[in-house]
Amino acid sequence: xxGSIPVSVNRDEAIERLLGRGGATAPQPADACLAADTIAGWxxxxxxxxxxxxxxxxxxxxxxxxxxxxxxxATEPAVPARPxxxxxxxxxxxxxxxxxxxxxxxxxxxxxxxxxxxxxPPSASATADNRSxxxxxxxxxxxxxxxxxxxxxxATVPPASRTKPVAKQAAPQANEALSQLSxxxxxxxxxxxxxxxxxxxxxxxAGESPMLGPAMPPLQVTSGAAVIWRVTARDTIARSxxxxxxxxxxxxDAPADFTxxxxxxxxxxxxxxxxxxxxxxxxxxxxRRSIAEPVDLVAVRPAxxxxxxxxxxxxxxxxxxxxxxxxxxxxxxxxxxxxx
Amino acid sequence: VVPIPRAAAVRLYEKxxxxxxxxxxAALDAALAASVARAFAGRDPSEREVERYLASLHVxxxxxxxxxxxxxxxxxxxxxxxxxxxxxxxxxALDASGGARETADALYADLFGTRERDGRRESLLRHYHGxxxxxxxxxxxxxxxxxxxxxxxxxxxxLPEDDRLPRAPETPDPDRERQQRRLQSALGRAVxxxxxxxxxxxxxxxARQLTxxxxxxxxxEHEATVSRQLARTRRxxxxxxxxxxxxxxxxxxxxxxxxxxxxxxxxxxxLGRVLGKExxxxxxx
Numbered sequence: 354x355x356g357s358i359p360v361s362v363n364r365d366e367a368i369e370r371l372l373g374r375g376g377a378t379a380p381q382p383a384d385a386c387l388a389a390d391t392i393a394g395w396x397x398x399x400x401x402x403x404x405x406x407x408x409x410x411x412x413x414x415x416x417x418x419x420x421x422x423x424x425x426x427a428t429e430p431a432v433p434a435r436p437x438x439x440x441x442x443x444x445x446x447x448x449x450x451x452x453x454x455x456x457x458x459x460x461x462x463x464x465x466x467x468x469x470x471x472x473x474p475p476s477a478s479a480t481a482d483n484r485s486x487x488x489x490x491x492x493x494x495x496x497x498x499x500x501x502x503x504x505x506x507x508a509t510v511p512p513a514s515r516t517k518p519v520a521k522q523a524a525p526q527a528n529e530a531l532s533q534l535s536x537x538x539x540x541x542x543x544x545x546x547x548x549x550x551x552x553x554x555x556x557x558x559a560g561e562s563p564m565l566g567p568a569m570p571p572l573q574v575t576s577g578a579a580v581i582w583r584v585t586a587r588d589t590i591a592r593s594x595x596x597x598x599x600x601x602x603x604x605x606d607a608p609a610d611f612t613x614x615x616x617x618x619x620x621x622x623x624x625x626x627x628x629x630x631x632x633x634x635x636x637x638x639x640x641r642r643s644i645a646e647p648v649d650l651v652a653v654r655p656a657x658x659x660x661x662x663x664x665x666x667x668x669x670x671x672x673x674x675x676x677x678x679x680x681x682x683x684x685x686x687x688x689x690x691x692x693x
Numbered sequence: 694v695v696p697i698p699r700a701a702a703v704r705l706y707e708k709x710x711x712x713x714x715x716x717x718x719a720a721l722d723a724a725l726a727a728s729v730a731r732a733f734a735g736r737d738p739s740e741r742e743v744e745r746y747l748a749s750l751h752v753x754x755x756x757x758x759x760x761x762x763x764x765x766x767x768x769x770x771x772x773x774x775x776x777x778x779x780x781x782x783x784x785x786a787l788d789a790s791g792g793a794r795e796t797a798d799a800l801y802a803d804l805f806g807t808r809e810r811d812g813r814r815e816s817l818l819r820h821y822h823g824x825x826x827x828x829x830x831x832x833x834x835x836x837x838x839x840x841x842x843x844x845x846x847x848x849x850x851x852l853p854e855d856d857r858l859p860r861a862p863e864t865p866d867p868d869r870e871r872q873q874r875r876l877q878s879a880l881g882r883a884v885x886x887x888x889x890x891x892x893x894x895x896x897x898x899x900a901r902q903l904t905x906x907x908x909x910x911x912x913x914e915h916e917a918t919v920s921r922q923l924a925r926t927r928r929x930x931x932x933x934x935x936x937x938x939x940x941x942x943x944x945x946x947x948x949x950x951x952x953x954x955x956x957x958x959x960x961x962x963x964l965g966r967v968l969g970k971e972x973x974x975x976x977x978x
Binding site: 363364365366367368369370371372373388389390392393394396397398399400401404406409410412413414417419420421422423424425426427428429594595638640658659675676678 | 731732749782783786787820821822824825826829830832833834835836837839840841843844876877880889890892893895896897899900901902903904905907908910911913916917920924927928930931934935949952953955956957964
């Protein structure tokens with residue numbers, strides 16, 4: 354038995370994995386569901402504090418009310434994201450950023466080009482650090498390399514002309530959530546099918562060819578020995594937590610032409626692509642975190658799950674410290690005093 | 694019944710433009726009193742609390758709803774003209790294929806009140822108390838109807854054929870199965886012990902698979918805050934799971950084995966089931 358236990362166990366990943374299996378399976382507390390005027394007051398912020406607390410207590414255990422809240426969230430008029438800082442700061446930041454960008458442009462011309470110049474590795478795969486966020490030390494890997502020896506992902510992707518357009522999917526979040534209501538109930542009620550890893554892998558690999566063409570290997574990112582992310586289509590990323598034996602595919606909200614990717618840790622991955630596309634994945638969930646400019650991105654260097662620097666084709670860099678919600682020009686080293 | 698201060702009643706009647714729809718002051722007073730009673734159910738609010746609450750009400754919408762419920766033609770036309778576009782936008786956001794529009798259209802019959810009770814039309818609008826805008830209340834009613842419709846349809850779907858039923862995975866290793874059960878049980882207890890708000894956040898993000906942004910809209914938090922709070926909750930869960938396993942007499946190596954068993958095969962853990970029990974049909978509005 355013990356012989357089959359991995360040397361290092363990422364407990365955080367195990368927790369994430371278990372939570373990620375949560376299906377909406379109709380829990381229902383004893384008290385009555387939230388009334389329409391309570392739900393409306395919830396979203397307009399007019400509930401009394403004790404009412405709000407009671408409503409949250411109920412909703413935390415009620416499948417139906419969670420679904421209704423999700424539907425409400427999906428039907429709210431879109432509100433443009435607020436800038437992270439006040440306008441005054443932006444006014445101050447713009448000229449400073451322009452100067453920094455000009456300097457960085459020259460710096461990157463000299464630094465980035467030699468790094469990107471070598472031919473892509475045979476598998477075009479990217480290796481991220483084996484840094485463990487786990488408190489439990491790894492018996493074998495802990496002594497193998499110091500933290501500073503992080504290898505950052507660089508990879509190439511086929512030109513746009515080879516890619517096959519994929520219909521944009523615009524399914525509302527609520528329907529995604531609602532569509533699980535009974536499927537998950539049925540799934541949870543019955544034992545999970547034992548899916549053949551070989552079959553699942555074959556399915557995944559079969560999906561690669563339309564996007565990548567025969568000559569181009571898929572864009573792939575690894576973290577340690579076990580976790581692998583692979584772009585299997587313009588709108589699909591697959592993840593394996595067992596070294597490629599089995600894969601879980603996830604559809605993105607829209608297709609993109611990815612150019613590079615890198616893992617921040619065994620649970621978090623960053624992918625960048627053309628026209629400013631940035632996608633951040635946590636576990637098997639992927640969310641778009643694109644930069645404002647539609648410039649082609651060629652590299653990404655994550656520092657951790659929330660912090661990453663992307664490099665544009667013209668050498669400029671952009672950094673986020675909040676998981677990609679806001680991006681500011683400059684790299685982490687180049688602009689350490691940037692007021693995030 | 695909490696009495697409505699006379700001065701406030703007069704001021705709100707004027708503000709609501711209820712006279713435009715021929716809504717008598719007594720009808721608005723009764724609606725205000727019902728709204729106050731509902732908001733402060735089981736409590737005895739001070740006059741100041743009542744004043745503040747009354748000032749926050751959407752009294753113009755309340756007057757319109759009262760007029761529509763009473764069968765005022767012009768009010769009804771105004772209601773339909775002003776509310777329908779927003780309702781349809783919400784319906785399209787829920788279901789782009791048009792299914793929710795049917796639900797929205799069906800809603801109008803209940804809003805108008807096609808049924809009678811004791812000689813009075815039973816309009817759904819009588820359940821509107823002015824605590825939010827009429828448009829948001831309508832969205833909430835639509836969301837409830839849409840969810841109920843989907844839940845009902847799912848319940849009526851036939852079960853898959855026998856050969857498509859998921860089969861029990863083969864678990865030749867009883868040790869591993871026991872480790873999975875131990876960790877799942879500890880995780881269940883750790884989640885159950887969380888603060889309701891943390892559990893709701895987990896439910897939205899993991900059980901309902903909402904994005905950080907949508908979860909944030911429900912919790913009233915920025916998505917970066919949601920992300921941080923989820924990370925904090927995961928850490929708390931992990932610490933609690935480890936504590937519980939240690940309390941069960943497991944050592945570090947055995948705890949590692951439990952986590953490893955879960956990484957290999959998460960088994961039948963279902964966060965939704967941990968968060969509550971089986972649902973029963975219900976009845977709100």
